[in-house]
Amino acid sequence: MSEMTSQPDSAGRGRPTMKDVAAHAGVALKTVSRVVNNEPGVAPDMATRVRTSIEELGFRRNDSARLLRTGQTSSIGLIMEDLGDPFYSALARAAEDVARQHGSLLFTGSSDEQPEREREVTLAFCARRVDGLIIVPAGADHRYLLPEIGAGVAVVFVDRPAGLIEADVVLADNQGGARAGVAHLISQGHARIGYLGDSESIYTGNLRYRGYREAMASGGLAIDRSWVWQAAPEITGVRRALVGMLTGRAPVTALFCGNNRATVLTLRTLRELAAAARGRTSADAALGEAAASLALVGFDDFELADLMTPPVTVVAQNPAEMGRLAAQLIFRRLAGETGPAAQIRLRTRLIPRGSGERPPRP
Amino acid sequence: MSEMTSQPDSAGRGRPTMKDVAAHAGVALKTVSRVVNNEPGVAPDMATRVRTSIEELGFRRNDSARLLRTGQTSSIGLIMEDLGDPFYSALARAAEDVARQHGSLLFTGSSDEQPEREREVTLAFCARRVDGLIIVPAGADHRYLLPEIGAGVAVVFVDRPAGLIEADVVLADNQGGARAGVAHLISQGHARIGYLGDSESIYTGNLRYRGYREAMASGGLAIDRSWVWQAAPEITGVRRALVGMLTGRAPVTALFCGNNRATVLTLRTLRELAAAARGRTSADAALGEAAASLALVGFDDFELADLMTPPVTVVAQNPAEMGRLAAQLIFRRLAGETGPAAQIRLRTRLIPRGSGERPPRP
């Protein structure tokens, strides 16, 4: 009275196994395995019998058990700063597609930029014996991965390189991109150009700032220290920074933003400053005018940049391409490729839309 | 010469197992298991010996093997339309956080709105014996999940209900939200209000369109069929729809957009129409003016809505809250809760920002 229904014996416990199917069909377990895996050499009538039992019992192979025996798990793990951030979710989606093409499933986890959490999530993936790891690192020391790599786990870093270990990495051309963005502003006639971006302790922040300085130097332009603001972008800091840059002894006429968040917060603040200027003191009015006419180029493209007023000129990265390449590197390694650690550097693309083509205010 | 190094014996194969640790430490395998799992009742010196061996061999427990024995996998699967879409990635991130709190890992997969792919990804998760599934359904028939549910897999649907099976579901108040959005436009004096959204064959598209009709009926307003456009939003269709609505015998003065993409495409098109009007025929100019003054309310909030010109009034859902609640339902079920299928309906929130408060053009 329990073999003819697809419901399991008791509350949730005990799904049918190959053993159950074998008993039901009156064959050996191995025969069931052959049918399930489409292995050749099973008599047609026997195969039919097994398939019928599978159907009746509602059997579905337990891949976890299979993979334990096989040694592979057909899964990879992706660790990034925040799955909820459009940059990373685009990257994740692309990685997912490559994984699927290779019959792999994708675990995703967020580190919130905390090294400890990166490590915790990564090791949890390793405990499940993922075949590969794609890591957007938060930490600076990845030696904890050495045993994993030694055991054959394929590891690829994205957006920032690994710390203290050799590993494949997919990067954007941070320095070159920033240089091009700032050079673009210079070519529009700007000489007083500010920089607002991440702290130099962050890999990308460091390189983009360098790009800014290089471009200024190439243009023969000095940098006033009141023009530079480097910290994790949040609204209060950005506001203070902008007011400082726009009202100092040598107010900037253009600004380069080091990342996505910095750009968006800047846009919000500029609009606020411009609005606050109406019907106020002449100092406010001057600040408002400066805010309203500031030229702007941002690192990272973002949705709706083209619908801003004016549309925002950006130096675009391609997160999907980064995710795709990283995943492809994983599967190339898993397929046996043994060359030295690869370093892929993706070109950035300057997209002029309006905000970066404004002339300097007289 | 192979026991003192943390490198495995041969190329990638063979990580140290509990058996290896036991041999190395000269204890029984079970003792190693006790130490690894912090079970009580191990003599301190023995525990130390085992820990030393673990360290030296670089042992890390294989959770897959453990979970095979335990019957749980401490993982859940999330299937949605597109992990790369901000709406879904916000949902995914929230689900990830809840999973982490419960010691679970998260598999993510995209269906691209294809029923077959939804099924394929979902069943792949089931083959790994995930403990639970969070599904944003693409298909309309989920009976294929019956064996899984019978076997104890917790299943929760999000954004749209399950098809042909009973299951927990977390929904937004689609109809009420749309009704409120349209009523808001009516309260601003609009009488000719268009609707641009998904086809009625889509669950949310159907309900939002109903909300639109209800609000119009409540306001005693008739709907001209030239005001309604229902299809998957893409730029060409949206453009044709808008030109039609703005130039017909009874041009609309306001528009309600049924979702995120519709809103964004509309904004893009309106700007284009307004720009094209300058220095053209008088017909173009009239169209441009109508486009430039159109009042707009959109279903779904989106980043930078506040920076549009004018800022966009929306009926906001809360994807993170949806993901959080869905994951919580999963773990409540896994904890033994056996009540009937829950249906959670989340309120939407009207956020006036400017575009929805414009008066009708005379």
Place this chain on the structure above:
DNA sequence: CTGAAAGCGCTTACAG
């Protein structure tokens, strides 16, 4: 406190 045996659900390697 410690351990030898059986088993989770499959596949691998080997007989018939």
Place this chain on the structure above:
DNA sequence: CTGAAAGCGCTTACAG
């Protein structure tokens, strides 16, 4: 073509 045995790396249940 079919199957009985061993084993993947752990935990469970039971002895000492």
